[in-house]
Amino acid sequence: MRLTTKQRAAIETVNGHLGIVACAGSGKTEVIAQRVVNLLRQPGVEPRNIVAFTFTERAAAELKQRIFSRVREQLGDVRGLAELFVGTMHGYALNLLQSHVPETFKCTVLSEVQSRVLIDRNSKSSGLTNTYIRSTGKPPRKMKRYRESRLYQRAMDLMREDHVDIDQLPADVVDGLNAYRMLLRRHHYLDYTEIIRLTADLLLPPSSTAATAAAPVVNLRDHVRETVQHVVVDEYQDTNPVQEQMIKGLTQFGANLCVVGDDDQTIYQWRGSAVSNILTFASRYTGAKIVDLNENFRSSPAVVDLARQVVERIDPSHRLTKSMTASGHQRYDRGDLLALAFKSPQEEAAGICDRIEWMLGLPFIDRPGGEPRGLTYSDFSVLFRSVAKDADALVAEMRARGIPYIIKGLHRLFETPEVKAAKSCFDYIADTVDSSAVIAAWLDAQLGLREEDLRRGIKILDDARGWTQGTPWDTYTIQGIYQRFLGEIGLREDHLEASIGPQRSELAFYNLGRFSTAIGDYERIHFLSSPPDRFTTFAKWLEYQAGYYYEESDADDGYAQPEAVTIATVHQAKGMQWPAVFIPCMRSNRFPSKKHGGLNVFHVVPQAAVSDADRYRGSEEDERRLFYVAATRAQKYLTLSFSPGTSQLYRKESKFFVEATRNTYVMTKAPTVPDESTLNRIEPTPAGSKPDIVFSFSELKYLFECPYQFKLRFLYGFDSPLQKELGYGKSLHDVMAEVHKRAVKGDIVNDTEVEGLVDRHLHAPFAPDPLKQKLRLAAIRAVRRYLTENRSRLPWTEHSELPVEVHLTPGVAVAGRIDLIRRLDTGEQSIVDYKSDERAHAEEVTRDQLHIYVAGYEELSGNRADVVEILNLDERSRSVREPVDDVLMKDIADKIAEAGDRIRRNDMPRKTTWCDTCATCDFSSICRDRPTSP
DNA sequence: TGCGTAAGCCTTTTT
DNA sequence: GGCTTACGCA
Incomplete structure (x- = not known):
């Protein structure tokens, strides 16, 4: 790959702090990898002296692979390369804690679901039910178990992630935070936020506690002082205040910091990420050099022009000024960019499917100077602002036409028939339904089961109901009963495949497996309760809580790359690209999303106590950045579309959609092709990039x-x-x-x-x-x-x-x-x-x-x-x-x-x-x- | 155009 | 239950 002057400048800057402002498609992964190679060329720099952070594990795997191959090409075998850290900040911090801070040696890390189960189970000692909700014009009231644990959890996160002025917090809220942290400590748990908070505080103690720094802390700080010479932070625009504190802590002894990011792609501000981190980077880290990578090698000039138009309507004082230019090999042909309005969601779905089917086999060139290949299903993605709310019509249409697809995004796992059936087993144990309801639910799932099989299963459930005091509890784990039941009714993949076919069978097993994960999440927190309590509260938890927590997605396991259209939210599309992208359901109040009412975290944590609290609320500019991310995923073909939604809120066209129709590259009707043979369709062939x-x-x-x-x-x-x-x-x-x-x-x-x-x-x-x-x-x-x-x-x-x-x-x-x-x-x-x-x-x-x-x-x-x-x-x-x-x-x-x-x-x-x-x-x-x- | 009222909805998700 | 948006009326 040939490098541009600016890319080379970034790669060759190995001393002092460096900020790389990298627009979409600017080849930043390559730049980071090659810069790491250069760092390793420096005398006295060993792999173990370099720490590189990515936002996700998936991004880490990709960057790691890239660094390894560049190092091999340019430096040959390098001793100790495995000691170069490439991973998430959470992973690094956890390592640091568990090798230097004895109090954390025993700790296990709770997932978000597990920590919520913990809060509900310990509703009092977690502080939940002693903390107040303060709404305008109403007397304060205490928070409710189950109902508001999610909100409480968000408050706990916010107070540990952001700059919060303790003096401005009501006493009950401060007590709540202390109670929750004590609860974690007592049970030897860490949640994700606590990992970073602890590490950040040990590295850079808040002034009030500085004097109490104990021996292990010195160890940890010494370790950082001795090993860390270079810190690289990718996706810097999405770091939050604690993460910034941790970065500062890691570099306080003189290590060089290199941050890479794009303020225009800040899309997690509702989770606390602060654009201000990247906007003010140069002024906070003295002597920092800034390099702009504003050449987009991914997309055609038309896509780049549209994306610029979107983002240049943001108030310039809220952005780093830069102008993205199209520098890649993708050409623009008329009809590549479309903004289509339909009469109904069904017609819109049909229109998208028509276009996908029509585009199959169109020639596409992946690399400059490369040979064309025919577009195939995996070259398409459909990006929604909300998959859960808007994707149904499209999914139905694709299923009907036999277009393969994978859905990413939180979906309603607990509404699938097999999970409903699994759930009925626990309703039966809790004695809220009778055995005929269980049998009916399983038959309804149409898995080829017979009634007599299910009768055998009921015996297992009766056994669980018959628990008496004194029986060892571990013979009655929820998980054990669940799996014995499945075994007893003959629910096995070989049976299922024979009766309902491999596809349906695989999906059913996937869903039943997720249910097993849910049981594990729940049971790990409730291990101390006696079996009857455990079973009945589990049934309630399923009823009222679990439904929202789990993702439904079958064909995507994160390893294989199925030959299928990707349906995803814009958030999940971050960092990816496709030859052709669809952004449907561009309705007013959806995208840009209207502000939402109801209880929010600021009814618990007073807004005045949080600096720059407004960013959590979301603004039109935030939505613009989201739309920018969506549009820049496209290499060549980009289709925006609108259809009125059922409720009146979503009947009108999105502001962004209307703006796009004013762009000169955008056609509002697909051009007709008089002679199909001019399209030179070729055999559809997958890009063949194997995921690492x-x-x-x-x-x-x-x-x-x-x-x-x-x-x-x-x-x-x-x-x-x-x-x-x-x-x-x-x-x-x-x-x-x-x-x-x-x-x-x-x-x-x-x-x-x-x-x-x-x-x-x-x-x-x-x-x-x-x-x-x-x-x-x-x-x-x-x-x-x-x-x-x-x-x-x-x-x-x-x-x-x-x-x-x-x-x-x-x-x-x-x-x-x-x-x-x-x-x-x-x-x-x-x-x-x-x-x-x-x-x-x-x-x-x-x-x-x-x-x-x-x-x-x-x-x-x-x-x-x-x-x-x-x-x-x-x-x-x-x-x-x-x-x-x-x-x-x-x-x-x-x-x-x-x-x-x-x-x-x-x-x-x-x-x-x-x-x-x-x-x-x-x-x-x-x-x-x-x-x-x- | 301004104001008051009532209908309608209550994302996005990594670690 | 809370808050935003749409809409009707003046």
Whole structure:
């Protein structure tokens, strides 16, 4: 790729702070990657000195891959490249906390849904029901459980993410925040916001607490001072105030900061992101150099012109002045840009489908000087302001015509018939419906089930109803009952495929898998409640809460790139591009969206306490930026359309739509083509860009062991039933990690420290007290035994918890941590994995894993280890020690490549027969029959 | 054009 | 329950 002068300037600026203002399609990923290469050329800069943040994990995978290939091309093999951090700020911060701040060692991270369940379950001690809502002209009233937990959660987020003046907050709100944070702490939880807040405060203590900074904080700050030399922040326009504090904290010791962003693409201000961060960057970081990348290489001149028109109507004092120019190879042909008005949503949907079908096979050139290929379904996307509200007509039309599509965006999962049926099981257990309702619901889902099958299932549910005091609760987990029920009624993919076909079967399983995820979210928080309570409150939660939380989307697993039209919200389209983009339903009050009434977070947190609170409310300018993002996704074809909605609010054309019709490139009617042959249609062919895959070691282990188990777990979302002992293995692991980390520094743990060590790390949240004691003693014994047997070797510990990444095959990376690298008495180097229970993976799979580690360590250090070991911490199980197998090393690359291909092809078949893996698999009941005689 | 009233709706979502 | 928008009336 040839670089422009400005791109080169950005790449070559390696000293001092740098702000890159990069318009849509300006090749910023490439610029970031090449700049990183240049940083690595600097004397004294190692990969571990560079930290690069992206907004999403997906963007991280892409950037990482790009950096790796540029480094390989330009610098060859670079030692320690896996230590270059590319990921989200949350990921980095969590790492930092869990390796330096002991109070967070045991913590697990709650998803948004889980933290809301936590708030509702602890409605009082979370502060929810003691906090007031203050509406204008009304006396303040307390917040309500379930009803307002979402709002409360937003208030909790806002106060930790933004600059809030404590003195301006009512006492109950301050108490609420403290209560919620105490609740998290007491249960060893972190939520997403807390991760960043804690890190930011430890790095840059707010002045009032500066004096109390304790030892671990010094450690963390020292670590940052010693390692961080360069910080790169992508999508800087969407950072919020805490994130900015954390960035400042990371660079306070003299590291160089490079921010990359585009103020015109700020689309998360309703979540607190502050455009002001990028607008005032140059004045806040002294000596910062600013480079504008205003050449758009993605889109045709017409698309660029329209996009400019959209965004140049924003008040200039609210933007960085810049003028995007079209510099790519896409040509404009008349009819590429359309603004079409239809009479009804149905006609609009039909019009879009007509146009897609008509455009199939039109020649399209991906790269300058490249060969044309024919447009295919995956070259189209339809971007809605709100998928949930507006996409129904289009989905119906596409389904009717057989146009393949994938939907992204929150949808109503709980309205699908199979999930309604699953839900009815818990209504039955809660005794709000009778068994005939359950049977009717399942038959209604049309999954080819027979009534007699369902009668067998009802017996399982009766069993759950019959719980009596004294029965161990863990025989009655919601998850366990759910999966036993599914197994008992014969709900298995092989049965379903035979009766209703593979497509419907896959969708049903996907939805039932999501339901399993929902159960897991709920049950992890409610593990302490007795089974009857758990089941009835779960039924209520499903009824009133869960419906809004989960996404419905079948064909998209994030790995495979299906041959289908993408239907998505504008927000989700950020960072993507398509040859042809449709933006339908451009109605007044929808896009730009009208302001919304009702309760909002400022009824809890007074607006006066928040600086620049207005940005949360959303303005026409914000909507303009959103429209700009939507339009600039198009490479060549852009079709805007309007049809009146059913309610009077949405009957008129959008202001943006009307503006667009005034653009000279835009036609309000598609040109007729007198002679089809002039279009030179060619065979539709997908662009063939394979998405990059990053596996974790544990994912890969599941995939090696049984591809179908991987599919059930990671693609459909089936969750394992909770085990009382859960957390023991990880705790023991963490203890060993501390032992070895200290050993690396020459500090050998002695026997008297073992108890303290175990107490610091042991966290088994689902274990009742007697079991907790048992686990504690078991852990102490295991660690003592280990120390006795290995004390003489501890000084030869070389690494503990070493992050590695393996790139044995293009497009597929495997990332993980090596438990331990040590020298043996023979002087040989050994790579070690610990095991702590019998339920661990088969030896053969662990052997594969260890050989991947060997490859990873070789990539990182240039050294090939001699031996691999499986150290079993459980007394009764044996350990394994064997030489690195060169044949296996050769095969492993092929195995990884094959795994990647499987994922991309969605080829994860069931095993043909019952095997050892099935015997320990959590999901065997929804997969196959257990053989009657072994 | 200005004002008062009543109808209608209550996104977007990453970590 | 709250707030914005549309609309009717002067």
